[in-house]
Amino acid sequence: MGKKHETPLLDELKKGKWISFVKEMERAAEKSERTEDLLGQVEESYRDKITHWKHGGMAGVKGYGAGMVGRFSEFPEKYPGVKECHSIRLNQTSGFFYNSDVLRKLADIADQHAGGLFNFHGSTGDIQILGLTQADAEDLFQKSAELGFDLGGSGSDLRTPSCCVGPARCEFANYDTLQICYDLTHAFQDELHRPSFNYKFKMKFSGCANDCVAAASRSDLAFIGTWQDNIKINQNEVKNYVKKFNVQKYVLDKCPTKCMWFEGENLVIDDSNCVKCMHCINEMPRALKSGDQKGLSILIGAKAPLVTGPRMGMMLIPFYDVHEDSKNDYEWLKGLISNMWEFWDEYGVSRERIGELIARVGLVTFLEGIGLEPTIDMVKEPRSNPFIKFEDEEAGAE
Amino acid sequence: MGKKHETPLLDELKKGKWISFVKEMERAAEKSERTEDLLGQVEESYRDKITHWKHGGMAGVKGYGAGMVGRFSEFPEKYPGVKECHSIRLNQTSGFFYNSDVLRKLADIADQHAGGLFNFHGSTGDIQILGLTQADAEDLFQKSAELGFDLGGSGSDLRTPSCCVGPARCEFANYDTLQICYDLTHAFQDELHRPSFNYKFKMKFSGCANDCVAAASRSDLAFIGTWQDNIKINQNEVKNYVKKFNVQKYVLDKCPTKCMWFEGENLVIDDSNCVKCMHCINEMPRALKSGDQKGLSILIGAKAPLVTGPRMGMMLIPFYDVHEDSKNDYEWLKGLISNMWEFWDEYGVSRERIGELIARVGLVTFLEGIGLEPTIDMVKEPRSNPFIKFEDEEAGAE
Amino acid sequence: MTDETKKKLEDKIIGLVKEYAGKKRFKPIDIVKEMEKEFAAEGVSKEDIKGALKEIMDDGKLVYGYAGGSFLALPE
Amino acid sequence: MPEEVKKKRITDVGPHDYHDYLSPMIKKNYGKWAYHEILDPGTMVHIAENGDKLYTVRMGSPRLVSSSFVRDICDMADKYCGGYLRFTTRNNVEFLLEDEKNVEPLKKDLDKLGYNVGGIGNIVANIVHTQGWVHCHTSASDASGVVKSVMDELYEYFVEEKLPSKVRIAFACCLNMCGSVASSDIAILGTHRKPPKINHERLVNLCEVPSTIAACPTNSIRPEMVGDKKSVRVNEETCVFCGSCYTVCPAMPIADAENDGLSIWVGGKVSNARTKPTFSKLVVPFIPNEPPRWGKAVQAVKTILEAYKKGAEPGERVIEWIERIGWSRFFKITGFEFTKYHVDDFRLAEATMNYSSHARF
Amino acid sequence: MPEEVKKKRITDVGPHDYHDYLSPMIKKNYGKWAYHEILDPGTMVHIAENGDKLYTVRMGSPRLVSSSFVRDICDMADKYCGGYLRFTTRNNVEFLLEDEKNVEPLKKDLDKLGYNVGGIGNIVANIVHTQGWVHCHTSASDASGVVKSVMDELYEYFVEEKLPSKVRIAFACCLNMCGSVASSDIAILGTHRKPPKINHERLVNLCEVPSTIAACPTNSIRPEMVGDKKSVRVNEETCVFCGSCYTVCPAMPIADAENDGLSIWVGGKVSNARTKPTFSKLVVPFIPNEPPRWGKAVQAVKTILEAYKKGAEPGERVIEWIERIGWSRFFKITGFEFTKYHVDDFRLAEATMNYSSHARF
Numbered sequence A, B: 001m002g003k004k005h006e007t008p009l010l011d012e013l014k015k016g017k018w019i020s021f022v023k024e025m026e027r028a029a030e031k032s033e034r035t036e037d038l039l040g041q042v043e044e045s046y047r048d049k050i051t052h053w054k055h056g057g058m059a060g061v062k063g064y065g066a067g068m069v070g071r072f073s074e075f076p077e078k079y080p081g082v083k084e085c086h087s088i089r090l091n092q093t094s095g096f097f098y099n100s101d102v103l104r105k106l107a108d109i110a111d112q113h114a115g116g117l118f119n120f121h122g123s124t125g126d127i128q129i130l131g132l133t134q135a136d137a138e139d140l141f142q143k144s145a146e147l148g149f150d151l152g153g154s155g156s157d158l159r160t161p162s163c164c165v166g167p168a169r170c171e172f173a174n175y176d177t178l179q180i181c182y183d184l185t186h187a188f189q190d191e192l193h194r195p196s197f198n199y200k201f202k203m204k205f206s207g208c209a210n211d212c213v214a215a216a217s218r219s220d221l222a223f224i225g226t227w228q229d230n231i232k233i234n235q236n237e238v239k240n241y242v243k244k245f246n247v248q249k250y251v252l253d254k255c256p257t258k259c260m261w262f263e264g265e266n267l268v269i270d271d272s273n274c275v276k277c278m279h280c281i282n283e284m285p286r287a288l289k290s291g292d293q294k295g296l297s298i299l300i301g302a303k304a305p306l307v308t309g310p311r312m313g314m315m316l317i318p319f320y321d322v323h324e325d326s327k328n329d330y331e332w333l334k335g336l337i338s339n340m341w342e343f344w345d346e347y348g349v350s351r352e353r354i355g356e357l358i359a360r361v362g363l364v365t366f367l368e369g370i371g372l373e374p375t376i377d378m379v380k381e382p383r384s385n386p387f388i389k390f391e392d393e394e395a396g397a398e
Numbered sequence C: 001m002t003d004e005t006k007k008k009l010e011d012k013i014i015g016l017v018k019e020y021a022g023k024k025r026f027k028p029i030d031i032v033k034e035m036e037k038e039f040a041a042e043g044v045s046k047e048d049i050k051g052a053l054k055e056i057m058d059d060g061k062l063v064y065g066y067a068g069g070s071f072l073a074l075p076e
Numbered sequence D, E: 001m002p003e004e005v006k007k008k009r010i011t012d013v014g015p016h017d018y019h020d021y022l023s024p025m026i027k028k029n030y031g032k033w034a035y036h037e038i039l040d041p042g043t044m045v046h047i048a049e050n051g052d053k054l055y056t057v058r059m060g061s062p063r064l065v066s067s068s069f070v071r072d073i074c075d076m077a078d079k080y081c082g083g084y085l086r087f088t089t090r091n092n093v094e095f096l097l098e099d100e101k102n103v104e105p106l107k108k109d110l111d112k113l114g115y116n117v118g119g120i121g122n123i124v125a126n127i128v129h130t131q132g133w134v135h136c137h138t139s140a141s142d143a144s145g146v147v148k149s150v151m152d153e154l155y156e157y158f159v160e161e162k163l164p165s166k167v168r169i170a171f172a173c174c175l176n177m178c179g180s181v182a183s184s185d186i187a188i189l190g191t192h193r194k195p196p197k198i199n200h201e202r203l204v205n206l207c208e209v210p211s212t213i214a215a216c217p218t219n220s221i222r223p224e225m226v227g228d229k230k231s232v233r234v235n236e237e238t239c240v241f242c243g244s245c246y247t248v249c250p251a252m253p254i255a256d257a258e259n260d261g262l263s264i265w266v267g268g269k270v271s272n273a274r275t276k277p278t279f280s281k282l283v284v285p286f287i288p289n290e291p292p293r294w295g296k297a298v299q300a301v302k303t304i305l306e307a308y309k310k311g312a313e314p315g316e317r318v319i320e321w322i323e324r325i326g327w328s329r330f331f332k333i334t335g336f337e338f339t340k341y342h343v344d345d346f347r348l349a350e351a352t353m354n355y356s357s358h359a360r361f
């Protein structure tokens, strides 16, 4: 079976040891004329050093304002298969767990209704299927929904939440990342499917400060597992590690607050100075475990650079005992999130992410707006400029 | 001799072990009716919890626009002695060195022409004499000038430069702080006496990174001694220190770049990673000395909070071999300073310090304006936002 | 700079300060910039203007005032 | 009739319940894992409190995969692990095995099929990336092609453990940064260098002027009347070529075949382990696009990686290494030039200055 | 005649040549000092390369001194050190002795005269301060009185070495911060809490409206017509009571007997030793003025100092101690309350947030 389009440049990317996306596209193209044309257009981009997609364009699923990204070719005549070449986002499972049965069914759907191409997964977390037309949308959507896979977010809505593998396969998890991700996603279906915000809003859940889902840099709300009490030490295991590597140098000296030391052969931790960074636990997982009072911190405001520069999540809630709440179906958390959205609705402007809003109005104003008190852990240090806005006679008095 | 004014509140401040400024004022008041009235007015402030000086007011020495601060009482009838109560600033000597002869003469001048009261010294560094009237100004000025004490700065001019004790009595000095302070002050007499800047401009000289004249936080240009080559180590003295205290803990572990370690009993320093912070030298002055290629760093832009918040000096010139220049009468330095002033004249606005100007126009623009290249030591780290202003096709290309 | 230009310059400076007394405070730098423009044709330099200012001051025709920055004022 | 159709249509069912896809051993030990051990860059084992052992075999993926790929991994999962598998947050595939005996056979099979096993421990992790020319309209470069070229070059670092710590590389094809570019050990970013070209005719019909103006980080867009219609003008003196205006207004295309390319960044980190999360910082302001193999960009990444490999102490992330040796030494070692483009001039530029006399010579 | 007078008038002679006031031993060993030793808080000795020893006896000063004080120290200098003396950058007096035998007699004489010997080594240094009610028009508090009250309370720390490191305290009577308040271990700052009161009649004659507007850090001043003259209006919702407008415009007094007072700051540092220079940070937003002895402010300073003394390790400056134990513990130990006033909301506020999950419980 000859190639429809010559792709000498892309062919170069079939060489080398790393698995080749070009080969993957060719495998899909074997079954899909659309993907054949996609290869042709991408080759043309490689030649011209420029994208050949038109800007945006309408595409979507009835009643939903999210979950599909419209994409139209600049050269519909030359590459009719990608005249329309949309992508659809299916909300992945918590922790990205699947079985072969469901994956095969998804593969069938992608072959039948799109270009037989996937992103497993998109950067936000969705399963992306590439190469559908508007005409395919409803069927693809309904077949997926029957499998239990609803669409994910796009546009000015709640984006598909995602989480690390957490308690399913990680000893470090301080709360059930999978459950909370699943629960909140279900609770906020309307916000996910029908864009009604000023701009996008992302939530990601990591079970500990290692942050394996990169929540702190990529989500408006980052939920990071932590604990409030003392690290549990198994002194025998500590001794075993001491035999294996230089614990002083690689663990103690790297503790950010230097709150660990040896007394004789025993490891001692001043937990009141521990910032729950995970380092010592990472290095000696058999000897150290996080405490019993587990919960999570919430960081707010991370986002990509546009418009006011990149933002990292900043501490909003140092500790929340999410286990308590889980009995109540995460009631408090949902309330808190709704309060934030209300404040954002009220004071945010179009295309302003919540982190930018907070930067604009000030953290204290935001806290007052959502009903939280400022605490010292929200800041690196107290203010150093003297421009204090005292509010009444008694204000600030000792 | 009875008191002219009752001062029950101030009298409380004659108690206690620390030397009392009230007693000092009383000693001066013994010879000066002005200072008697000054005591009265200050007591009234203590009662009323408010200052009783009028805002500013004209006072000065003919032909000079600087060196005197006018001060007028709110209650000239009640306290006629402080109807006018100006202060005059005499340019101190480099390193604040005096002898008894000249100090006695200055004391006489203060008694004859002012309230017999001094600030030894003002925060900028001047000798301040308090309690003169406009009528006293010329005589006080001329008598001081005859002693070789010209006026210091005030207003929008070059403020009186000052320096640490440096090579006169400190083993740490990396350049001659006294000489350069003296030389530049003389070179810029016109700028010092005749305000022609957008706002004040301060220069301070410290012989090393300990910065004993607090240049980095209080002067638009801070000159901080440093060196370019290796710290000189006397290993025998190191051994002596090791006997005396925990050198590992108090010296090595506190080196900001951890660039020192022991090899056997010998101390080793990776000087390419040393940031010349002075800590190790401070702790072991007999064992460690700064290198042979001594010079200075220049930090720019420090100032008090108004209007845009407090500023610390930022690195402008990581290393300058000032010794070379001193043979040429600090020609290069004077040129550099003049360039800055010209840029400031041109682009600064009224009441804008040079640090604020740099913040407004950007460091690179400023560097281009004064003819310097950007170097990595000027910044803590390279930019993290992607908003790069490429300037032409080739710009930024590898 | 000719003596005549110098006289003109001095008069202009003092005139400006008089005219705007109570309305605008001239910083020396404002005057220098202003006069540089005004007397550009006569080849008057920045240094010339500074020199003229110094003389005006030395003669006591103008004095320096201060309010969050120095400015030129008429003697009281 | 239409009523009935409406009723049958499924909406708002949300994501599938993950419990359905957890293997029996995972269900049993959910939240009860005791510790893990990394056996080799392709394999790790998690030991439960009760002694159960779950083996994970990790396999690289280009992320942009065919349905055949999906069926391949399903076959493997069926053969070796009861059909259970997962993906990682960096798009790798993980096979979850309950029986140690299956580990090596699985790896062999994967190898036979041409798949890459690795990516665990102190390796170069799979590159988080974006759409590029394959699917996006704003890209300044392709994504998958650059990633493939870099991973080919760094292949050994994925399959063998040769580095002081994990190195996460990210790629994004434009400043929207859909990849993790803003905070990765090494990041590659599609970069424009020319202002948008305005098509006034389209603009007046297609774009909302106020939101176009608001989209600009440097306030470079001003309203302008074209005939009697409202269009905009770009101040090219201040435009930083970010493409934000194009995102909101299709009539302001910014892609430029001759002037687009890549920039290289280092030292970002997201985990809170030891040090706080931090952004990636600029190293190479611009490298022209060189499809299909992007030689210079690949070399720049390799230069950084090898300097890191040589210089860092065990356990040090890239930024920890650089901060220990100092940025001046980093530039010296790698040979990249420090230019005015490296000096921040945006919103918090002031916070990046060196407010001290600390300097290295 | 007038010509002659003009000629005789001395101007622009600059400062006196310091060489005239260097003692012979200093001249000889200028730049050739080898090391120093601190003998006690009042005495140190500098040893030259050639073995010469220069003794320094340091004496506290209130800085605001009488001519009699000046004559006193001159007498001492004549008696013990050939008339040579200097002042320090923190306004102490230093006697420079070439003969060790003179050290103790000098100290005894100073003690007899009621002067305080100390201030060298790990002590509370003399307080850098400003004019206050004695000489300034913008002060929110007195300077000398607060300083005297604090130094009385901390006297033992000046004359004895009891602290982990040097503690520099500074005082400024208004936000102009003529003292080193912005970067001291402990700082006390005169603080207003009410907006300026505008006297329109005076304003229109005395003040330049544009520069008054430009003086405001929060853009709270707007032009307003009063009759046909230009005056200004202050937006009290945004005014932060800084007093900058009063500095440029006498018709906007801000001092307020009932509402002025002091705020307390900690953790500033200027030296580059170990850590970079850093600003003082807010601890107590406001304490009312309590002349003559400012009890609460003195207590607040003492609380901080004693917590530091108890908690810091040898050699740790205040900020190094706080950063080691964390700000939350600092507030806990000292008992001060963390309030919304502590959260920065000015220019670089964003740079002061905690961008991490690091927290202490």
Ligand code: SRM
Pocket (backbone or CB within 6 Å): A056, A069, A071, A087, A089, A119, A121, A122, A123, A124, A125, A126, A127, A128, A152, A153, A160, A200, A202, A217, A218, A219, A302, A303, A304, A305, A306, A307, A353, D129, D130, D131, D135, D136, D137, D138, D176, D177, D178, D179, D247
């Ligand atoms: C598909 C995906 C990239 C991928 O290859 O995986 C993607 C693709 C697009 N992103 Fe994204 N973003 C994707 C994850 C991200 C992420 C990462 C994340 O979510 O963790 C970010 C950075 C995090 C953040 O949100 O700040 C991201 C930041 C943006 C931005 C900048 C938003 C900002 O506030 O700065 C835009 C611009 C916009 O929305 O107008 C954008 C816009 C876009 C658009 C819709 C282009 C546009 O201008 O309209 C892209 C559509 C490409 C296409 O043709 O499919 N995309 N985008 C990711 C979504 C897949 C999924 O649902 O799983």
Ligand code: SRM
Pocket (backbone or CB within 6 Å): B056, B069, B071, B087, B089, B119, B121, B122, B123, B124, B125, B126, B127, B128, B152, B153, B160, B200, B202, B217, B218, B219, B302, B303, B304, B305, B306, B307, B353, C067, C068, C069, E129, E130, E131, E135, E136, E137, E138, E176, E177, E178, E179, E247
């Ligand atoms: C006398 C002195 C305080 C003292 O008790 O020692 C002083 C006193 C005044 N200072 Fe100052 N400053 C004095 C050193 C400083 C310093 C410290 C320094 O120079 O190292 C600073 C902080 C460093 C800096 O410049 O940023 C300082 C920052 C200010 C400011 C704020 C400037 C700024 O850019 O933010 C002002 C306001 C102004 O100039 O309008 C100011 C204004 C004033 C005025 C002139 C009040 C005014 O608004 O007009 C004060 C006159 C008081 C009086 O009645 O004598 N003073 N002033 C110091 C000068 C004595 C000397 O010449 O030795």
Ligand code: SRM
Pocket (backbone or CB within 6 Å): A095, A163, A164, A165, A166, A169, A170, A171, A172, A210, A211, A212, A213, A214, A282, A283, D035, D036, D087, D088, D089, D090, D091, D092, D119, D120, D121, D122, D125, D126, D128, D166, D168, D180, D183, D184, D185, D268, D269, D270, D271, D272, D273, D317
């Ligand atoms: C599988 C995965 C979670 C998931 O839900 O998919 C995962 C799994 C583990 N991570 Fe992770 N991390 C995963 C993405 C991340 C990310 C996110 C990312 O890379 O985008 C981070 C933050 C990266 C950053 O800081 O920039 C991350 C930072 C860590 C760290 C902290 C490393 C550090 O020192 O900074 C640890 C601790 C360690 O390695 O000792 C860790 C440790 C672990 C452990 C050892 C946890 C455990 O006991 O199971 C797991 C195996 C580590 C390994 O791969 O070597 N994981 N880990 C992700 C694998 C991605 C991949 O395919 O390569």
Ligand code: SRM
Pocket (backbone or CB within 6 Å): B095, B163, B164, B165, B166, B169, B170, B171, B172, B210, B211, B212, B213, B214, B282, B283, E036, E087, E088, E089, E090, E091, E092, E119, E120, E121, E122, E125, E126, E128, E166, E168, E180, E183, E184, E185, E268, E269, E270, E271, E272, E273, E317
């Ligand atoms: C005399 C004086 C210089 C002068 O020209 O007058 C001086 C003299 C010395 N300083 Fe200083 N420093 C003097 C003000 C300063 C200042 C400025 C200030 O306090 O306003 C600083 C910066 C303060 C800051 O960081 O906030 C200063 C930071 C240092 C340091 C660094 C301390 C640190 O670890 O941060 C050292 C090194 C040390 O102490 O080991 C030092 C060391 C020294 C040595 C040991 C240098 C020497 O070998 O002679 C001198 C005696 C120290 C002592 O007093 O214990 N000197 N020193 C100043 C005395 C002021 C006073 O009367 O108290």
Ligand code: SF4
Pocket (backbone or CB within 6 Å): A164, A165, A166, A167, A170, A171, A172, A173, A174, A206, A207, A208, A209, A210, A211, A212, A213
């Ligand atoms: S974030 Fe923590 S809990 Fe989650 S997978 Fe990573 S190490 Fe495990």
Ligand code: SF4
Pocket (backbone or CB within 6 Å): A254, A255, A256, A257, A258, A259, A260, A269, A273, A274, A275, A276, A277, A278, A279, A280, A281, D274
């Ligand atoms: S978790 Fe981090 S901060 Fe806490 S003891 Fe361990 S290394 Fe130190």
Ligand code: SF4
Pocket (backbone or CB within 6 Å): B164, B165, B166, B167, B170, B171, B172, B173, B174, B206, B207, B208, B209, B210, B211, B212, B213
């Ligand atoms: S700054 Fe350095 S050289 Fe100057 S007195 Fe202090 S320690 Fe000595």
Ligand code: SF4
Pocket (backbone or CB within 6 Å): B254, B255, B256, B257, B258, B259, B260, B269, B273, B274, B275, B276, B277, B278, B279, B280, B281, E274
């Ligand atoms: S001077 Fe500072 S940086 Fe250099 S070796 Fe000594 S302690 Fe380290």
Ligand code: SF4
Pocket (backbone or CB within 6 Å): D130, D131, D132, D136, D137, D138, D139, D140, D172, D173, D174, D175, D176, D177, D178, D179
């Ligand atoms: S990074 Fe830019 S070009 Fe790439 S997918 Fe995202 S929006 Fe499109």
Ligand code: SF4
Pocket (backbone or CB within 6 Å): D195, D196, D215, D216, D217, D218, D219, D220, D221, D234, D235, D238, D239, D240, D241, D242, D243, D244, D245, D246, D254
């Ligand atoms: S490319 Fe960016 S900086 Fe340039 S005009 Fe558009 S939005 Fe503004």
Ligand code: SF4
Pocket (backbone or CB within 6 Å): E130, E131, E132, E136, E137, E138, E139, E140, E172, E173, E174, E175, E176, E177, E178, E179
């Ligand atoms: S700090 Fe303020 S009140 Fe005190 S002397 Fe300086 S300007 Fe005057």
Ligand code: SF4
Pocket (backbone or CB within 6 Å): E195, E196, E215, E216, E217, E218, E219, E220, E221, E234, E235, E238, E239, E240, E241, E242, E243, E244, E245, E246, E254
């Ligand atoms: S006191 Fe300060 S903030 Fe208030 S109006 Fe005056 S200048 Fe503005």
